[in-house]
Amino acid sequence: MTRGPTRLDVSVGYALPRAGLPAATSFRKWVAAALESRIREADLAIRIVDAKEGRALNRHYRGKDYATNVLSFPADVAEGVKLPKGVKMPLLGDLVICAPVVAREAREQGKPLNAHYAHLTVHGTLHLLGWDHEDECDAECMEKLERAILAGLGIEDPYLER
Numbered sequence: 114m115t116r117g118p119t120r121l122d123v124s125v126g127y128a129l130p131r132a133g134l135p136a137a138t139s140f141r142k143w144v145a146a147a148l149e150s151r152i153r154e155a156d157l158a159i160r161i162v163d164a165k166e167g168r169a170l171n172r173h174y175r176g177k178d179y180a181t182n183v184l185s186f187p188a189d190v191a192e193g194v195k196l197p198k199g200v201k202m203p204l205l206g207d208l209v210i211c212a213p214v215v216a217r218e219a220r221e222q223g224k225p226l227n228a229h230y231a232h233l234t235v236h237g238t239l240h241l242l243g244w245d246h247e248d249e250c251d252a253e254c255m256e257k258l259e260r261a262i263l264a265g266l267g268i269e270d271p272y273l274e275r
Contacts, residue, residue, distance in 0.1 A: 163211070
């Protein structure tokens, strides 16, 4: 069994004021928890966006005209392609997290804001690893894994009805 990434490079960018948003170190901790025992090396980027950018990206890439909480963009690097300087393999991909949507959902669901960010970061990271929830069986497996990862971080089950 692999013990966490031996090399983890998580770049966090904020496309809006950082007040009230988790620190980059928190996002790195949540990604590391999602990758624990699953992958030894990883590079990924997280961008925290406003509703306008979140909506534009969701419309462009998924054909859905609204801002969503998290978008995952797994890397698709063809064999033999030279990566830009500073980018290392395995390049997992990018996460885009829409701050206003996350804040609204946390309020509506009665969840602590940081716990919701942690959940969505773990959820998005699992998507980058190939997990999905397209059918009921896959959704149950992914949710079970998310619960276990979040419990390890001391975060309550995000799927509990409140």
